[in-house]
Structures are given as structure tokens and as C-alpha cells.
Amino acid sequence: MIKKLSAILLAGALTFSLAACGSSDSADKGTSAKGDKKVIKILHWKQDNINKAVEEINKKFEEKYPEYKIEYTTTGPDDEYKQAQRARITANDVDVLADLSGMRLSPQEWTPGAKVPDWQQWIDTGLIADLSDQAFIKNYNANDIEKAGTYNDKVYAIPTGKVAMSGLFYNKEIFEQNGLSVPKTWSEFIKLNDDLKAKGITPIVVAGKDVWPLKLPVFALQAKILGGGDQQKWIEGVWKGETAYNDEEAIEVLEKMKTLQDNYMIDGFMGIDYATAPSYFATGKAAMLADGSWDAPTVAAANPELKFGYFPLPATEDAAKNSSFVGKYDVTWYAAEKGPNKEGALKWLEFFSEPENYTTFVKAAGFIPTQDNIQTESDFIDNELTPYLGEFELAYEIMMINRQNIGEHLAAEGVHTEFLAPGGPYKTAKELADIQQKEWEAAAPK
Numbered sequence: 001m002i003k004k005l006s007a008i009l010l011a012g013a014l015t016f017s018l019a020a021c022g023s024s025d026s027a028d029k030g031t032s033a034k035g036d037k038k039v040i041k042i043l044h045w046k047q048d049n050i051n052k053a054v055e056e057i058n059k060k061f062e063e064k065y066p067e068y069k070i071e072y073t074t075t076g077p078d079d080e081y082k083q084a085q086r087a088r089i090t091a092n093d094v095d096v097l098a099d100l101s102g103m104r105l106s107p108q109e110w111t112p113g114a115k116v117p118d119w120q121q122w123i124d125t126g127l128i129a130d131l132s133d134q135a136f137i138k139n140y141n142a143n144d145i146e147k148a149g150t151y152n153d154k155v156y157a158i159p160t161g162k163v164a165m166s167g168l169f170y171n172k173e174i175f176e177q178n179g180l181s182v183p184k185t186w187s188e189f190i191k192l193n194d195d196l197k198a199k200g201i202t203p204i205v206v207a208g209k210d211v212w213p214l215k216l217p218v219f220a221l222q223a224k225i226l227g228g229g230d231q232q233k234w235i236e237g238v239w240k241g242e243t244a245y246n247d248e249e250a251i252e253v254l255e256k257m258k259t260l261q262d263n264y265m266i267d268g269f270m271g272i273d274y275a276t277a278p279s280y281f282a283t284g285k286a287a288m289l290a291d292g293s294w295d296a297p298t299v300a301a302a303n304p305e306l307k308f309g310y311f312p313l314p315a316t317e318d319a320a321k322n323s324s325f326v327g328k329y330d331v332t333w334y335a336a337e338k339g340p341n342k343e344g345a346l347k348w349l350e351f352f353s354e355p356e357n358y359t360t361f362v363k364a365a366g367f368i369p370t371q372d373n374i375q376t377e378s379d380f381i382d383n384e385l386t387p388y389l390g391e392f393e394l395a396y397e398i399m400m401i402n403r404q405n406i407g408e409h410l411a412a413e414g415v416h417t418e419f420l421a422p423g424g425p426y427k428t429a430k431e432l433a434d435i436q437q438k439e440w441e442a443a444a445p446k
Contacts, residue, residue: 041340103148131155136354141371162370166223168217169289172308206289217290294365326394
């Protein structure tokens with residue numbers, strides 16, 4: 001199994017704007033030319049609700065500690081943010097940085113030739129500070145720190161929250177008006193979709209244009225089907241040649257997703273972007289929205305009168321197996337060991353971790369808290385997420401370790417159902433599965 005290691009992943013969004021790096025001796029000393037205040041450089045991606053919460057915390061921090069000045073830089077998500085991370089951490093030009101991809105699994109004994117992730121390279125080369133002895137770590141749930149912030153028995157990261165990725169938002173009024181209930185098995189789910197279509201109601205909207213949202217329903221299928229419900233076993237098996245991307249279980253995952261894409265998703269879903277999809281759902285154009293739990297605030301903002309819930313996509317005929325969400329740890333903070341102001345970084349993380357400030361953050365983010373006894377005052381978290389948390393199983397993209405130079409059909413730890421017809425070239429799940437297995441074998445270390 002996994003060696004005290006973890007996954008923190010995250011949802012992100014929107015534009016790129018990397019601020020100019022500080023220069024000269026003042027940056028080296030962690031001070032600013034303006035009033036000789038000690039600057040704390042924080043790097044994050046653009047995500048409006050979270051950015052506003054961090055800015056509120058920064059303001060309170062500067063009021064309490066007037067000797068400090070926060071320089072909070074935000075960039076675009078995904079590759080743009082990764083580039084910013086790499087540039088700033090290797091130049092020792094950041095003090096606190098958020099992780100977008102999280103501490104995914106590092107190479108294991110069963111993953112020969114796997115690429116070492118950025119976070120592990122940074123830790124191994126002494127660029128990330130060891131937080132093990134910091135008192136504020138005790139503010140967080142020990143199990144979450146163990147699963148999502150620990151490497152080689154030392155704490156290097158603060159996981160700020162958890163999100164569900166495998167659920168469907170559903171319009172409670174549409175369900176109630178049509179005598180429909182939350183499905184607990186795959187056959188019940190298919191019947192629900194058929195019943196909606198028979199009433200002239202589009203079942204599901206998803207942001208296919210951005211591609212990655214298509215992976216969210218797949219995560220539910222993978223977690224409950226691969227390895228008979230033990231996807232870690234299946235993942236180890238594919239590295240050892242004991243399972244395959246074109247074996248019976250892997251094809252079942254693709255076939256079920258193809259069923260949804262072909263029959264129950266809104267017409268033209270491959271042209272709908274992520275920013276627009278919630279409005280389709282919020283205005284009643286579809287009964288369900290395939291999205292992560294983090295987007296609940298967006299849905300609510302799109303229609304404050306909407307009554308909506310969130311349930312796990314039921315992947316099998318085993319209701320008990322289907323009853324929990326698959327997800328990830330989200331925004332994670334690192335402190336730079338060699339940044340211009342390590343002392344300030346630790347002080348800021350301590351301030352952020354105070355329950356009052358942490359609550360401000362987690363409520364704005366819509367996360368499931370990683371601190372105990374936090375009152376989110378969120379009906380959505382308490383009544384729609386908490387009952388389905390179970391053991392909080394991590395999603396496939398967090399558990400999977402790809403081979404280097406993997407092909408496009410398996411890139412970014414995904415199985416990419418956008419390649420299935422009619423939008424893609426492969427008419428059957430078996431065709432796509434065979435291509436994926438060939439790419440996996442081709443990427444094997446020589």
C-alpha cells in the first residue's frame with residue numbers, strides 16, 4: 001500500500017497573471033523598500049471565492065502584525081500555475097504556495113520508471129519546509145494530515161479541505177414533481193434517466209468542452225468497479241501486468257460512461273464550458289449536473305431559489321458499495337524552506353490555522369473541513385455531503401501513477417472518454433480500451 005503519503009488535489013479555474021518577482025537585497029531579506037515592512041510572498045491560482053477569503057485573512061493578519069506586508073499573487077490554473085510554482089520555488093522567490101495538483105503518490109517499488117512528482121523533488125532537494133514540529137499542525141485532523149500532508153514520516157503540507165468528485169447535483173423540485181427518488185444502484189440510475197427523458201426532461205449536463213469534467217463520473221465508475229471495488233489493487237496490477245486497460249472491468253467503466261454520453265447527456269455537451277454548465281442546471285435545462293461538490297456555491301449563486309442536492313453516482317448493482325463519495329484533498333499549503341521570509345511564512349500559516357480564520361476560508365471554499373469541530377453553517381455540507389463520506393475514498397487520478405511519456409489517451413491520469421464517438425474517433429469502448437493498453441505497454445521502461 002501507500003507509504004504514509006497522500007493526495008491533495010484540487011479544483012481550479014480561470015486566467016493567468018504572474019506578478020513580477022521581487023528583486024535586490026530587500027527581497028533577499030524578506031523586506032520591502034516601502035517602509036521596510038517584512039514581505040510574505042504567497043502564490044495561488046485564480047479562484048474568486050477562495051481568493052476573496054484569503055484576502056480577508058491577509059487583511060486581518062496585517063492588522064494584527066503591522067510589521068508584515070502580504071504579497072498575494074494569483075495566476076491561471078493547471079499548466080500556467082504549475083509553471084509559476086516551478087519558477088518561484090526554484091528561484092527561492094515565494095514563502096507560501098498553494099498546491100494545485102497536490103501530493104499525488106510518489107513512485108513505489110511497483111512503479112519502475114515512474115516520474116518523480118514536483119512536490120517530492122522539492123522536498124528531496126530541501127525547498128519545502130518541514131512542518132512536523134509546528135504547533136498549528138495539531139489544529140488539523142491527524143488522519144487527514146497523515147493521508148494528505150505527510151511524506152517519509154514528516155509533515156510538509158496543510159490540507160485545507162476535502163471535496164467530493166463523483167457526485168451529481170440534482171434538482172429536488174424536478175425530482176419531487178415527477179415522483180423520482182435518488183437512485184442507489186446502476187439499474188435504478190438508468191431507469192431514472194429514462195423516466196426523465198420520457199417526460200421531456202434532459203437528464204444530465206456536463207462541461208464537455210473543458211474535457212476534464214468528463215472524468216468526474218468516470219471516477220465513480222472506476223472506484224467501484226476496478227479491482228472489484230479496490231482500485232488500488234487494480235492500479236498496482238496494471239503496473240505488474242496482472243490487470244489491463246482492456247480487461248473486463250476497465251471496459252465496463254468505459255461502456256457505462258459511453259451509455260451516459262450517448263443517451264442521457266444534454267445535446268451538444270462537448271461545446272459547453274465549465275463556467276456555463278452550472279447555469280444550465282440552475283435554470284432547469286437539465287435535472288442533474290455532473291460536477292464536483294466545490295461548485296455548490298456557484299450553483300447557488302446562479303439561482304438562489306433553487307433547491308438542490310448531491311448524490312454519489314451509483315456505479316454497480318451493490319447499493320452499499322455505491323453509497324460513498326470518491327474525492328480528493330483540495331487546496332494545500334506549503335512553506336518554502338529557502339524563501340525570502342520563512343519566519344513570516346510560518347507565522348502566516350499559524351494565523352491561517354486559527355479556527356476562526358480557517359472557518360472563514362473553508363466556508364468560502366465550500367470544502368469539507370480538515371479541522372475538527374468546525375461549524376460551516378452549510379446545509380449542503382452537513383446534509384448532502386456528510387452522510388455519504390464513508391471512508392473518503394480517493395479518486396483514480398489521485399491514486400494512479402502514470403508511466404513517463406504516456407500517450408494522449410491516458411494522459412493526466414485519465415481514461416479520456418471524449419475520444420469515444422460521436423465526438424471522438426472510437427465507436428466502441430473496446431476500441432478505446434485497446435488503444436489505451438497499447439499506449440501503456442509502449443510507455444514501459446526499456
